[in-house]
Amino acid sequence: MQKNQLTSLVNQVVSAVHDARFVAMTSHATTRFCARDMDWQQGQLIVNEKNQQVIRVFPAMPAGYHLHWKSTLGESDALHFRSNGFTRGQQGSFFICTKQADSAQIIVLRTGRIRSVIGKISGCDDPRN
Numbered sequence: 001m002q003k004n005q006l007t008s009l010v011n012q013v014v015s016a017v018h019d020a021r022f023v024a025m026t027s028h029a030t031t032r033f034c035a036r037d038m039d040w041q042q043g044q045l046i047v048n049e050k051n052q053q054v055i056r057v058f059p060a061m062p063a064g065y066h067l068h069w070k071s072t073l074g075e076s077d078a079l080h081f082r083s084n085g086f087t088r089g090q091q092g093s094f095f096i097c098t099k100q101a102d103s104a105q106i107i108v109l110r111t112g113r114i115r116s117v118i119g120k121i122s123g124c125d126d127p128r129n
Helices: 002-027
Strands: 031-036 039-048 054-058 065-071 078-081 092-098 103-108 114-119
Touching: 002 031, 002 039, 002 054, 002 065, 002 078, 002 092, 002 103, 002 114, 031 054, 039 065, 065 078
Parallel strands: none
Antiparallel strands: 031 039, 031 078, 039 054, 065 092, 092 103, 103 114
């Protein structure tokens, strides 16, 4: 049952990232997929960077799961998509960590392509996760 919940959370985050990319391409404006109230645990937002309009709000992570984003550019507070669907040079990973055996990594490339891995994830070795 825990693996099913983790898979569901991975699908939710992947869908949210896809939505942020789609909004950027259809609105012809850079969008930001970011943490709500500067805390990924509290939920996530899609924001139009041109007018700072919040496009969509995503729910908080359930108890027992820790979500964080690590970017290659050190911009770990948000993921930015340009109107062409590419990131602003960022690539990195979202980590959904648990105290259980399996955690997840959602890898985002500069092109906006996404893939995910579920299992023993090295980015979740921190005991605070």
